[in-house]
Amino acid sequence: MSAAKMSSNREELLKGLNHALNREVSTFLRYMLSAAKIKGAQWAAVRDMYSAEVVDEVGHATYLADKIVMLGGTPELNPDLTPPANDVNEMLKYDIAQEIIDVKGYLRLAEIADAEGLADLKMKMEDQAADEAHHAEEMQRLLG
Ligand SMILES: [Fe+2]
Ligand SMILES: [Fe+2]
Secondary structure: OOHHHHHHHHHHHHHHHHHHHHHHHHHHHHHHHHHHHOOOHHHHHHHHHHHHHHHHHHHHHHHHHHHHHHOOOOOOOOOOOOOOOOOHHHHHHHHHHHHHHHHHHHHHHHHHHHHOOOHHHHHHHHHHHHHHHHHHHHHHHHHO
């Protein structure tokens, strides 16, 4: 592999990590608002799920921001501030679709990290893909 090719892979990786960082920040902001907006005893489990997942997504975002810097990049934030739906079922359907997009995104980042010889990053991206798949599954269970 030529030096130029390696550098373009590294650029693609940094761009992908920054994209993922923005998706994570957008997600934890949206989940924080979702938990805040949900009222009613019948939705208590959904509210608890969103509150718990805020913490998971902050952890994902923090890992990504740290890694971007250690790979020589600069984290750049431009989150999507679209608020969550008012209807809880719509909220869940939207977020299930987003979680599934994130699973695919992390699996792609794992491939790029592997090509760059970054075994730790590859495994972490696979872990985050598994976390997002689990989030989607939890939401699907709550949706019924
Ligand atoms: Fe996440
Ligand atoms: Fe998630």
